[in-house]
Amino acid sequence: MIFPAVKTIVRRDLLLALRRRSDVATALLFFVIVASLFPLGVGAEPNLLRAIAPGVIWVAALLSSMLSLGRLFAADHADGTLEQMLLGAAPLGVVVSAKTLAHWLVSGLPLVLIAPLIALQYDVEAGLYGVLALSLLLGTPVLSIIGAIGAALTLGLRGGGVLLSLLVLPLYVPVLILGAGSVEMAAAGLSPEGQLLLLGAMLIVAAVFAPWATAAALRISSE
Amino acid sequence: MLEATELECERGGRTLFRGLSFALAAGELLRVGGPNGSGKTSLLRILCGLLTPGGGEVRWKGAPIRGLREDYSRELLYLGHAPAVKDDLTPLENLDVACRLVGMQAHQEALTWALNAFAVPDLPVRKLSQGQRRRAALARLLLSESVALWLLDEPFAALDIAAASYTEELIGRHLAAGGSVVYTTHQPAAIDALARVVQL
Numbered sequence: 001m002i003f004p005a006v007k008t009i010v011r012r013d014l015l016l017a018l019r020r021r022s023d024v025a026t027a028l029l030f031f032v033i034v035a036s037l038f039p040l041g042v043g044a045e046p047n048l049l050r051a052i053a054p055g056v057i058w059v060a061a062l063l064s065s066m067l068s069l070g071r072l073f074a075a076d077h078a079d080g081t082l083e084q085m086l087l088g089a090a091p092l093g094v095v096v097s098a099k100t101l102a103h104w105l106v107s108g109l110p111l112v113l114i115a116p117l118i119a120l121q122y123d124v125e126a127g128l129y130g131v132l133a134l135s136l137l138l139g140t141p142v143l144s145i146i147g148a149i150g151a152a153l154t155l156g157l158r159g160g161g162v163l164l165s166l167l168v169l170p171l172y173v174p175v176l177i178l179g180a181g182s183v184e185m186a187a188a189g190l191s192p193e194g195q196l197l198l199l200g201a202m203l204i205v206a207a208v209f210a211p212w213a214t215a216a217a218l219r220i221s222s223e
Numbered sequence: 224m225l226e227a228t229e230l231e232c233e234r235g236g237r238t239l240f241r242g243l244s245f246a247l248a249a250g251e252l253l254r255v256g257g258p259n260g261s262g263k264t265s266l267l268r269i270l271c272g273l274l275t276p277g278g279g280e281v282r283w284k285g286a287p288i289r290g291l292r293e294d295y296s297r298e299l300l301y302l303g304h305a306p307a308v309k310d311d312l313t314p315l316e317n318l319d320v321a322c323r324l325v326g327m328q329a330h331q332e333a334l335t336w337a338l339n340a341f342a343v344p345d346l347p348v349r350k351l352s353q354g355q356r357r358r359a360a361l362a363r364l365l366l367s368e369s370v371a372l373w374l375l376d377e378p379f380a381a382l383d384i385a386a387a388s389y390t391e392e393l394i395g396r397h398l399a400a401g402g403s404v405v406y407t408t409h410q411p412a413a414i415d416a417l418a419r420v421v422q423l
Binding site: 020 | 303
């Protein structure tokens with residue numbers, strides 16, 4: 001009952017994303033543009049750029065993943081599909097996990113893949129691309145999973161988008177600190193293992209517990 | 224099978240109904256009547272467990288539905304106000320997803336047959352009219368004969384006469400096979416004669 005439901009929902013959401021490619025492109029372009037604005041603003045001093053690169057890339061990833069969160073449940077809520085999911089055969093937590101996974105595949109994974117290209121702009125050493133990509137690979141799913149709670153809580157509210165940022169951004173802080181920190185550690189010639197392991201631990205804890213919180217929030221906001 | 228006792232519903236600070244009790248046996252048809260805004264949709268959502276009643280409870284085969292969750296969901300089909308079809312998918316893809324979500328593995332031929340029976344064109348849903356969207360949603364009825372309880376919110380809205388009478392025929396068949404149906408409608412329908420009425 002669980003695996004077929006996950007497969008169905010992930011497939012459906014990827015198909016929908018494929019049919020609405022502009023939504024995916026918007027979040028990705030937003031990431032690229034925000035990350036490109038900083039060198040223009042702070043000037044082309046290579047040492048400075050190298051120093052701010054991890055932080056800037058991570059903040060841009062954070063904002064970009066925020067941007068697409070509003071759509072996570074809103075469309076399904078509006079056309080009644082969400083009600084059918086609430087009444088589905090699979091537990092709601094499983095449905096939520098599947099939707100979050102699809103959301104990450106569409107909005108998080110492209111960031112991981114394109115981040116080294118952005119890092120190039122900041123003259124980051126080639127040796128650090130791996131750590132950067134790995135930190136994003138572990139961190140961006142946490143952003144989607146935690147963001148889903150906020151998206152469910154603000155579902156159907158007027159001005160929910162702003163409220164969603166206020167709710168979710170503070171919760172993103174630990175991910176930001178660990179993610180950017182791991183790249184800085186590696187840049188300083190130290191092992192980023194500690195930060196990456198902590199990110200991995202956060203991912204596991206979030207993936208296990210957060211979907212049930214999201215499910216409870218969805219039940220409340222779809223009443 | 225379905226029992227509602229002393230249901231109470233409050234929306235936006237206004238009490239819509241209070242002390243509403245009824246029971247529905249297998250093979251019975253129940254029409255929920257009442258003017259706009261009287262709480263028909265809310266009652267249906269309470270019956271399927273999407274909405275928690277302000278008071279009272281709903282029981283399915285003697286057990287409160289609050290505790291049954293998915294076990295109850297598997298035995299009911301709820302077609303709500305919104306047709307629950309995605310604009311960017313075709314009716315076939317929509318129906319396929321809808322069936323899989325309730326744990327039903329329908330064959331491609333069965334899906335196509337159901338959509339053809341309702342004469343739904345094979346176009347992305349965004350290109351369909353309101354009535355055709357409604358038909359695309361109603362096609363699920365043909366694949367849900369084994370589901371004991373149908374809860375249909377305004378099933379005849381936006382339908383033409385042929386589609387409406389076909390839907391009535393399906394409801395009739397379901398009742399004859401021992402299923403139960405609860406529906407709301409503003410249009411007079413031939414099956415109204417078979418129905419018990421709850422007036423809100």
